[in-house]
Amino acid sequence: xxxxxxxxxxxxxxxxxxxxxxxxxxxxxxxxxxxxxxxxxxxxxxxxxxxxxxxxxxxxxxxxxxxxxxxxxxxxxxxxxxxxxxxxxxxxxxxxxxxxxxxxxxxxxxxxxxxxxxxxxxxxxxxxxxxxxxxxxxxxxxxxxxxxxxxxxxxxxxxxxxxxxxxxxxxxxxxxxxxxxxxxxxxxxxxxxxxxxxxxxxxxxxxxxxxxxxxxxxxxxxxxxxxxxxxxxxxxxxxxxxxxxxxxxxxxxxx
Numbered sequence: 276x277x278x279x280x281x282x283x284x285x286x287x288x289x290x291x292x293x294x295x296x297x298x299x300x301x302x303x304x305x306x307x308x309x310x311x312x313x314x315x316x317x318x319x320x321x322x323x324x325x326x327x328x329x330x331x332x333x334x335x336x337x338x339x340x341x342x343x344x345x346x347x348x349x350x351x352x353x354x355x356x357x358x359x360x361x362x363x364x365x366x367x368x369x370x371x372x373x374x375x376x377x378x379x380x381x382x383x384x385x386x387x388x389x390x391x392x393x394x395x396x397x398x399x400x401x402x403x404x405x406x407x408x409x410x411x412x413x414x415x416x417x418x419x420x421x422x423x424x425x426x427x428x429x430x431x432x433x434x435x436x437x438x439x440x441x442x443x444x445x446x447x448x449x450x451x452x453x454x455x456x457x458x459x460x461x462x463x464x465x466x467x468x469x470x471x472x473x474x475x476x477x478x479x480x481x482x483x484x485x486x487x488x489x490x491x492x493x494x495x496x497x498x499x500x501x502x503x504x505x506x507x508x509x510x511x512x513x514x515x516x517x518x519x520x521x522x523x524x525x526x527x528x529x530x
Contacts, residue, residue: 393449
């Protein structure tokens with residue numbers, strides 16, 4: 276099962292690369308079929324085998340010899356890895372399907388934000404729509420209470436916090452970060468979205484300092500915050516309960 280999930284993750288990862296390239300350009304993710312971004316030659320099926328094609332072609336286009344970005348195998352491997360992590364957490368279940376879809380969308384958002392400094396509204400709305408369907412089906416199929424007040428609280432409070440940050444920092448954070456955190460707040464609810472926010476700021480501070488120390492970024496260079504939100508969310512999904520229990524047991528013992 277792990278091997279099958281890994282292969283499926285690689286296949287979906289290949290499609291995610293199409294989304295990453297086309298969505299910021301407002302192009303269809305369905306038509307036309309895949310083509311080389313350098314020479315525009317239509318790619319054959321054997322040019323699109325996840326990971327295998329990149330390695331066999333040594334990172335170059337078969338037709339023009341132009342370089343193929345290492346982003347392609349990285350995204351494919353990352354998606355496969357995350358699918359395995361989700362499978363280990365939830366097993367092959369309805370929760371696995373839901374979080375696999377959400378994590379894949381977040382990969383697309385994170386890479387686009389890193390490259391283009393934007394978070395497409397269509398992807399945030401997609402997360403919201405899928406989450407509504409997930410909560411509805413969970414209730415119908417498994418009689419699992421959707422806890423809508425908690426979801427709405429996570430959405431509203433997290434977005435208000437980020438709006439306040441934008442106002443106080445005079446634009447130090449983008450509006451896309453507000454919509455992203457709101458959609459994730461709707462998934463997690465109040466308690467876990469604030470853990471996500473805490474983790475995102477910790478990760479953002481550490482990674483930003485490292486980027487400055489190694490002179491990868493300058494002091495005036497913008498650093499997108501969306502990827503840190505996404506990392507915080509993924510950690511919360513996998514380790515959220517353990518982190519909160521550890522925090523409470525160590526800092527609120529005897530209170």
